[in-house]
Amino acid sequence: MGDIGGTNSRFGLICAGELRPRSVETAPDEAYPAFEDAVAAYLHKTSEKPRRAAFAVAGPVRNGAAHLTNRDWTIDAAALSRRFGFAAVKVINDFVAQAASLPHLAPDELRRIGGPEPRPEAVKAAVGPGTGLGVAALLRVGGTWLPVASEGGHVELAAVGEREDAAFAAIRREHGRVSAEHVLSGPGLARLHRALHGGAAISAAAVSEGAARNDPAALETIEIFLRILARFAGDVALTFGAGGVYFCGGVLPKLIGFVDTGAFRSSFEAKGPHRGMMRETATLLVTSPVAGLVGCAALAEARGR
Structure with a gap:
């Protein structure tokens, strides 16, 4: 899972059926030229190979892809699946994810x-x-x-x-x-x-x-x-x-x-x-x-x- 803002990105791992993340890491966006590089760095650090992924991104989502409003990053579900072997990738507006969290806090x-x-x-x-x-x-x-x-x-x-x-x-x-x-x-x-x-x-x-x-x-x-x-x-x-x-x-x-x-x-x-x-x-x-x-x-x- 990832919560991708215009300044920082936060990643975590969640087991099926659970909602609370583990192995949470926050990284400054400016450290990476592209979003996929940030994902690769997190997965390398955790040595995990998740089957599925979901990313909340700070920008409007269209057809499984989004461009951050305040950073020159594109998050594309199909490209992420190809590079990392994810069986499924969800790209979600970040404030849709914030709203969805509210009953579970x-x-x-x-x-x-x-x-x-x-x-x-x-x-x-x-x-x-x-x-x-x-x-x-x-x-x-x-x-x-x-x-x-x-x-x-x-x-x-x-x-x-x-x-x-x-x-x-x-x-x-x-x-x-x-x-x-x-x-x-x-x-x-x-x-x-x-x-x-x-x-x-x-x-x-x-x-x-x-x-x-x-x-x-x-x-x-x-x-x-x-x-x-x-x-x-x-x-x-x-x-x-x-x-x-x-x-x-x-x-x-x-x-x-x-x-x-x-x-x-x-x-x-x-x-x-x-x-x-x-x-x-x-x-x-x-x-x-x-x-x-x-x-x-x-x-x-x-x-x-």
């Missing part, structure tokens, strides 16, 4: 961000700021969980208030439009900081480090980022009719110490006539580092029946 792999407890059978939405911004949903249909893919991270994003208006205008001059991913991602956090405060470009990690030192500019950037993320997550909940929004990806875990739960929930719930419904919608952070692998295994198991 342990309670200690979820952290509630205010609001109510999630309803077990309700629609679940996965939202993930990382290298990009993933969005997917999971619906209960006839006793089975059905994942719904989307490219919701690329919808147009609206500004609220003068500071956001000014920042979005700066981003618009650079990109022509302001998609959700342009702001709500690791690169987006850095982009938002520069749009708000000017100066030389800095990394998302540097913004976080500045906030940890109580730098006012960095703290403002993170406050606005979290407010926009909460509003966007509320929009996703309305779109899917979700009973819970689950935050995945690598960005929010690094910022969770800066989250003002009351302010986050207030932005999430501010949906006019639907405010009451939003108060009943859970918001949770997924803390499991292997959720993508668990979701891959769940989908592969379901499709293999």
Whole structure:
């Protein structure tokens, strides 16, 4: 199994009928010129020869193949079968896999961000700021969980208030439009900081480090980022009719110490006539580092029946 992002790839092995991975390894994508090289390195290290494979990839999947949105890698099921002798290969959108993992995560792999407890059978939405911004949903249909893919991270994003208006205008001059991913991602956090405060470009990690030192500019950037993320997550909940929004990806875990739960929930719930419904919608952070692998295994198991 593999969970393939634009920055890192995580691989693991799963026995038939199981969902929890073993021999988990994470590797930086930049270490390999092509995806197949990363697979070959992992298999060489483990000395294993799996019969089947499933890969969750950060990009849209068409006819068993995908090209990563934020890295020049192509993942092709037929090519992987030929090179590695896999009897079957599944290529799955990464946030479909994140969504598919949600019913199978342990309670200690979820952290509630205010609001109510999630309803077990309700629609679940996965939202993930990382290298990009993933969005997917999971619906209960006839006793089975059905994942719904989307490219919701690329919808147009609206500004609220003068500071956001000014920042979005700066981003618009650079990109022509302001998609959700342009702001709500690791690169987006850095982009938002520069749009708000000017100066030389800095990394998302540097913004976080500045906030940890109580730098006012960095703290403002993170406050606005979290407010926009909460509003966007509320929009996703309305779109899917979700009973819970689950935050995945690598960005929010690094910022969770800066989250003002009351302010986050207030932005999430501010949906006019639907405010009451939003108060009943859970918001949770997924803390499991292997959720993508668990979701891959769940989908592969379901499709293999």
